[in-house]
Amino acid sequence: MAPTSLFLQALPLLPVLALAADYPGIPKDLTTPVQQRIAFKGPNAISVGWNTYEQLAEGCVQYGKSANSLTSQACSAQSLTYGTSRTWANSVTLSGLDAATTYYYKINSTNSSVNHFMTARAPGDKTAFNLDVVVDLGVYGADGYTTSRKRDIPYVQPALNHTTIAALANTIDDYDFVLHPGDFAYADDWYLKPKNLLDGKNAYAAILENFFDQLAPIASRKPYMASPGNHEAACTEIPYTTGLCPEGQKNFTDFMTRFNGLMPTTFPSSSKNATAQAFAKKAASLANPPFWYSFEYGMAHIVMIDTETDFPSAPDGKDGSANLNAGSFGNTPTQQLDFLDADLASVDRTVTPWVIVAGHRPWYSTGDSKNICKPCQAAFEPLFYKYGVDLGIFGHVHNSQRFNPVYNNVADPAALKNPTAPAYIIAGGAGNIEGLSAVGANYSTNVFAYGDEFSYATVKFLDEQNLQVDFLRSDTGEVLDSSVLFKKHDVAFVRN
Ligand SMILES: *[C@@H]1O[C@H](CO)[C@@H](O)[C@H](O)[C@H]1NC(C)=O
Numbered sequence: 001m002a003p004t005s006l007f008l009q010a011l012p013l014l015p016v017l018a019l020a021a022d023y024p025g026i027p028k029d030l031t032t033p034v035q036q037r038i039a040f041k042g043p044n045a046i047s048v049g050w051n052t053y054e055q056l057a058e059g060c061v062q063y064g065k066s067a068n069s070l071t072s073q074a075c076s077a078q079s080l081t082y083g084t085s086r087t088w089a090n091s092v093t094l095s096g097l098d099a100a101t102t103y104y105y106k107i108n109s110t111n112s113s114v115n116h117f118m119t120a121r122a123p124g125d126k127t128a129f130n131l132d133v134v135v136d137l138g139v140y141g142a143d144g145y146t147t148s149r150k151r152d153i154p155y156v157q158p159a160l161n162h163t164t165i166a167a168l169a170n171t172i173d174d175y176d177f178v179l180h181p182g183d184f185a186y187a188d189d190w191y192l193k194p195k196n197l198l199d200g201k202n203a204y205a206a207i208l209e210n211f212f213d214q215l216a217p218i219a220s221r222k223p224y225m226a227s228p229g230n231h232e233a234a235c236t237e238i239p240y241t242t243g244l245c246p247e248g249q250k251n252f253t254d255f256m257t258r259f260n261g262l263m264p265t266t267f268p269s270s271s272k273n274a275t276a277q278a279f280a281k282k283a284a285s286l287a288n289p290p291f292w293y294s295f296e297y298g299m300a301h302i303v304m305i306d307t308e309t310d311f312p313s314a315p316d317g318k319d320g321s322a323n324l325n326a327g328s329f330g331n332t333p334t335q336q337l338d339f340l341d342a343d344l345a346s347v348d349r350t351v352t353p354w355v356i357v358a359g360h361r362p363w364y365s366t367g368d369s370k371n372i373c374k375p376c377q378a379a380f381e382p383l384f385y386k387y388g389v390d391l392g393i394f395g396h397v398h399n400s401q402r403f404n405p406v407y408n409n410v411a412d413p414a415a416l417k418n419p420t421a422p423a424y425i426i427a428g429g430a431g432n433i434e435g436l437s438a439v440g441a442n443y444s445t446n447v448f449a450y451g452d453e454f455s456y457a458t459v460k461f462l463d464e465q466n467l468q469v470d471f472l473r474s475d476t477g478e479v480l481d482s483s484v485l486f487k488k489h490d491v492a493f494v495r496n
């Protein structure tokens with residue numbers, strides 16, 4: 001959403017305001033890691049990313065299976081920055097790890113501490129697990145959203161206690177990893193705080209620094225799988241103004257730099273079927289992380305897609321409705337859709353019965369029809385249906401919604417009892433400066449919609465046939481909605 005009118009309303013206030021970007025302090029020790037994040041880089045690999053206020057000749061991570069015996073080390077010379085950034089993004093991949101195993105790690109620095117993570121469950125491991133979904137999560141505080149309810153917690157900044165970040169901290173043992181398909185920080189909304197109006201360039205950079213510091217307690221502990229949203233595109237969402245954005249604040253630059261080298265392409269096929277293996281190889285060659293890619297965790301095959309660019313009439317593309325003039329990121333105009341086709345074709349349900357696809361913009365939503373991305377539906381929905389995607393996860397609309405299985409706007413009569421069509425959720429209520437979206441008019445297959453307080457979703461893989469989706473209120477943990485999708489999963493290679 002682009003509240004252009006707020007920008008115009010704020011202009012007359014200019015002369016009376018103190019102007020200063022709210023940057024976090026630079027640590028004295030410039031090797032101090034900030035904005036830490038990790039991701040599944042492969043079935044036996046975890047990537048570690050962090051920023052520093054100086055360029056590193058070599059970034060290193062020490063790791064091992066016990067906190068006081070970090071006997072292995074991985075290093076990389078990649079230390080990237082861009083036009084308006086004060087920091088460098090570093091990343092290192094730890095490979096050859098055992099599956100479903102806890103490792104301790106320390107980013108090498110004269111000012112860092114030991115943390116830990118658990119590696120991915122091997123594809124085909126049918127152990128139950130949970131993942132969390134947060135979408136549309138913005139910075140909290142001077143340049144972001146605030147609320148008068150303030151409480152203390154040990155993990156994260158005290159003021160965050162009632163937020164979705166605090167909920168993720170308080171429940172850290174309840175989920176194995178996080179999906180965040182788009183809209184981080186809301187740096188492009190800097191102009192909503194009048195104090196920033198004359199210094200957008202620094203305000204944008206400051207919001208990113210603060211947000212990724214706030215997220216670090218979560219993203220450094222739990223693999224944090226990212227894909228792009230419209231708020232990553234440019235310095236403002238005001239149409240036709242991207243040409244005025246400073247270098248480094250357009251065309252998804254921060255997103256690309258920050259997650260460079262962290263997200264996987266695809267995992268190699270664990271299927272015994274040679275055709276499936278060939279599809280998986282093709283998908284690997286077409287994947288383009290952090291924009292589109294896939295990974296596997298136990299009984300789940302999870303695909304992250306880019307609903308912003310790289311398909312016909314993509315909203316943030318050069319000819320797109322948002323006029324944000326970004327992309328393309330593929331080598332050919334069809335690379336993303338060719339990837340999705342090959343990737344979904346490769347899935348062997350005897351190995352990973354559950355297939356989940358997560359992206360930013362939905363094509364089913366309550367409320368205003370401008371919430372719905374028609375070009376996304378045209379591009380992606382036929383592939384979801386053909387390959388029997390079980391659940392589509394989206395955000396963009398700032399609330400929580402759940403839809404019974406539906407294809408081409410027609411409800412699947414089986415509803416949650418072994419449907420052919422995908423079920424859908426929107427988990428966009430995590431909290432940001434634009435506020436929550438009112439729940440609009442009922443869409444035919446919508447069965448739950450909530451936009452009163454911040455909320456997020458937990459997806460529980462109970463077994464090969466039962467998938468539970470819970471929506472939780474962030475500040476209280478109250479379960480707002482709970483459902484179980486049943487799928488027989490009795491066909492190895494689904495083609496509808
Ligand atoms: C060391 O890191 C902590 C944050 O982890 C920071 O608050 C502190 O300022 C750093 N110390 C120095 C000397 O840079």
Ligand SMILES: *[C@@H]1O[C@H](CO)[C@@H](O)[C@H](O)[C@H]1NC(C)=O
Nearest residue numbers: 031058059060075108109110
């Ligand atoms: C580890 O970090 C320290 C402090 O920045 C540096 O002096 C040292 O060379 C680093 N070691 C490696 C192996 O990179």
Ligand SMILES: *[C@@H]1O[C@H](CO)[C@@H](O)[C@H](O)[C@H]1NC(C)=O
Nearest residue numbers: 150151152153154161162170
């Ligand atoms: C968050 O604040 C509430 C109210 O002050 C408190 O009961 C709760 O323990 C806090 N959470 C944590 C994890 O400290």
Ligand SMILES: *[C@@H]1O[C@H](CO)[C@@H](O)[C@H](O)[C@H]1NC(C)=O
Nearest residue numbers: 273274275276345346492493
């Ligand atoms: C192998 O996989 C392909 C699809 O990838 C499928 O059409 C074919 O039936 C499978 N073969 C066997 C023997 O399962």
Ligand SMILES: *[C@@H]1O[C@H](CO)[C@@H](O)[C@H](O)[C@H]1NC(C)=O
Nearest residue numbers: 251318325326327328329330
């Ligand atoms: C955006 O970046 C991509 C990848 O670097 C590049 O191919 C594309 O041309 C850029 N788009 C614009 C509008 O600058």
Ligand SMILES: *[C@@H]1O[C@H](CO)[C@@H](O)[C@H](O)[C@H]1NC(C)=O
Nearest residue numbers: 442443444445446447448449
């Ligand atoms: C939407 O309508 C359906 C069918 O009448 C109903 O089952 C469902 O509860 C409604 N959803 C909401 C969020 O009101």
